[in-house]
Amino acid sequence: xxxxxxxxxxxxxxxxxxxGVNLRIEKQEFVFIIGVTGGGKSSLLRxxxxxxxxxxxKVFVFRKDVTKMLRRExxxxxxxxxxxxxxxxxxxxxxxxANVAYALEARGAPPRMIKQAVPEVLDxxxxxxxxxxxxxxxxGGEQQRMCIARALINKPDILLADEPTGNLDPDTSVxxxxxxxxxxxxxxxxxxxxHDEKVVNRFKNRTVxxxxxxxxxxxxxxxx
Amino acid sequence: MENLRRNPFLAxxxxxxxxxxxxxxxxxxxxxxxxxxxxxxxxxMVEVSAFLHTGLTAQDYxxxxxxxxxxPGVESIKYVSPEEALEKFGKTYHLDVTEMLGYxxxxxxxxxxxxxxxxxxxxxxxxxxxxxxWQVRYGRKEVRTLMKVLLGFQVSFFFTLMILVWATVxxxxxxxRLSIYSRRTDIRIMQLVGATNWFIxxxxxxxxxFFGLFGALVAAGFIYLLGEAxxxxxASLRIFLPQVxxxxxxxxxxxxxxxxxxxxxxxLSSLFTANRFLxxxxxxxxxxxxxxxx
Numbered sequence: 303x304x305x306x307x308x309x310x311x312x313x314x315x316x317x318x319x320x321x322g323v324n325l326r327i328e329k330q331e332f333v334f335i336i337g338v339t340g341g342g343k344s345s346l347l348r349x350x351x352x353x354x355x356x357x358x359x360k361v362f363v364f365r366k367d368v369t370k371m372l373r374r375e376x377x378x379x380x381x382x383x384x385x386x387x388x389x390x391x392x393x394x395x396x397x398x399x400a401n402v403a404y405a406l407e408a409r410g411a412p413p414r415m416i417k418q419a420v421p422e423v424l425d426x427x428x429x430x431x432x433x434x435x436x437x438x439x440x441x442g443g444e445q446q447r448m449c450i451a452r453a454l455i456n457k458p459d460i461l462l463a464d465e466p467t468g469n470l471d472p473d474t475s476v477x478x479x480x481x482x483x484x485x486x487x488x489x490x491x492x493x494x495x496x497h498d499e500k501v502v503n504r505f506k507n508r509t510v511x512x513x514x515x516x517x518x519x520x521x522x523x524x525x526x
Numbered sequence: 527m528e529n530l531r532r533n534p535f536l537a538x539x540x541x542x543x544x545x546x547x548x549x550x551x552x553x554x555x556x557x558x559x560x561x562x563x564x565x566x567x568x569x570x571m572v573e574v575s576a577f578l579h580t581g582l583t584a585q586d587y588x589x590x591x592x593x594x595x596x597x598p599g600v601e602s603i604k605y606v607s608p609e610e611a612l613e614k615f616g617k618t619y620h621l622d623v624t625e626m627l628g629y630x631x632x633x634x635x636x637x638x639x640x641x642x643x644x645x646x647x648x649x650x651x652x653x654x655x656x657x658x659x660w661q662v663r664y665g666r667k668e669v670r671t672l673m674k675v676l677l678g679f680q681v682s683f684f685f686t687l688m689i690l691v692w693a694t695v696x697x698x699x700x701x702x703r704l705s706i707y708s709r710r711t712d713i714r715i716m717q718l719v720g721a722t723n724w725f726i727x728x729x730x731x732x733x734x735x736f737f738g739l740f741g742a743l744v745a746a747g748f749i750y751l752l753g754e755a756x757x758x759x760x761a762s763l764r765i766f767l768p769q770v771x772x773x774x775x776x777x778x779x780x781x782x783x784x785x786x787x788x789x790x791x792x793x794l795s796s797l798f799t800a801n802r803f804l805x806x807x808x809x810x811x812x813x814x815x816x817x818x819x820x
Contacts, residue, residue, distance in 0.1 A: 310819060312819025313814070313819075315819060316819060319819075352811075353718075354814060355811050355815050357814070357815065357817055374723075377717075377720040377722045378720065379720075380717070381720035391715055393715060404715070404716075405720075408719045408720060408721035409719070409721065409725075410725065452719065456719070456720065
């Protein structure tokens with residue numbers, strides 16, 4: 303499903319954020335990408351949804367090398383790859399319903415489909431009673447659920463989560479990871495970049511350690 | 527429209543900016559068009575008087591008129607007899623010359639209207655060379671001055687118009703850019719959830735079109751109302767500001783021009799600014815691809 307082949311990537315000349323990364327993530331896997339801040343976790347995720355492009359190497363997503371992807375193909379890749387962020391990236395003036403509906407509108411979905419799908423997905427993430435709430439009226443955990451709902455509305459094959467628990471308390475963090483595991487159990491490949499040791503140790507999933515742009519460990523049943 | 531609700535201050539600023547730019551543009555255009563028409567009307571006032579020798583036969587007159595009429599650059603020709611000239615002179619200067627001199631000293635003449643100001647000097651020389659023509663007068667100095675003024679006006683009209691269009695376009699452009707920049711987070715989210723560039727672009731195009739049309743309508747309304755008031759004023763100031771052009775027609779033309787300019791600038795500014803913004807993301811990726819990080 304996702305394959306990195308000798309990927310080198312950096313944001314400034316002479317400074318590599320990823321150094322010769324080789325990684326394979328299979329369909330329906332749940333993978334934690336761990337490591338210190340600035341180690342290259344986010345860069346690795348960004349390569350998958352083509353927010354950045356490596357200077358060397360190949361990144362295959364759905365068997366297609368995204369580094370060679372044309373500009374017009376990127377939106378279609380992103381409809382199949384949901385992304386959630388530590389800082390949620392929600393539209394503050396839109397309700398939970400509108401924020402989630404936005405993702406469907408953006409791909410030109412018909413209104414009838416939006417009306418049906420949005421309440422379903424909000425219900426699924428546990429926000430059925432908060433549909434009319436603005437992000438500012440929700441807790442951090444609820445905002446992250448909203449983010450997950452937005453990412454799931456397009457029924458993605460891959461869900462990427464970049465430090466999804468970074469702004470949350472431990473109990474809420476566990477709730478979010480449990481939700482992501484439910485997503486995974488529905489058949490979606492989930493990749494979570496985190497430095498939250500407790501979360502990683504609690505869920506026994508494959509764990510890939512990234513340090514200074516290199517993969518230094520890859521354990522089947524993880525732990526930090 | 528959502529932007530109007532979300533950011534009313536920016537929306538009002540946007541609308542005002544378009545209205546002010548187009549109104550200023552419209553008024554300056556109105557003034558310049560009026561001035562241009564005034565100069566053109568002055569050009570129409572230039573006449574060449576060809577005074578004839580006295581004692582010519584009727585056949586001579588026919589011949590002279592035929593020769594003058596055949597010259598290129600003659601728009602119209604009119605014969606003025608000594609009696610008519612005397613009558614006109616008397617009316618203009620309130621003098622009876624025949625009483626003073628005992629005879630009519632004014633010769634017969636042809637009054638020509640040149641088709642172009644540029645041809646006047648050449649035409650005068652050609653007329654003067656015709657047998658039977660005694661003298662030609664056309665106000666050489668005034669014509670030369672008028673030609674200089676006309677040329678200066680045409681050149682400055684062109685440059686001022688260019689500057690005005692540029693100023694209007696760039697001021698509308700700036701406000702569109704500000705509007706797009708204020709929604710960069712929305713754009714980023716749209717890109718992340720898989721919106722195509724056209725989906726991202728169209729609300730900005732619609733907004734640009736809306737503000738362009740709205741601004742142009744208000745500006746045209748201002749110009750029309752104030753122009754109508756000016757027409758009333760002009761009627762009383764006829765001596766100082768001669769009505770050289772149908773101002774209602776001019777107002778209608780300028781209003782239509784403003785509408786066309788507002789809509790096209792609003793739409794195109796939004797299109798170019800949105801494209802530039804979206805291309806920025808593409809450039810970032812391409813720059814990155816070329817970077818040497820190894």
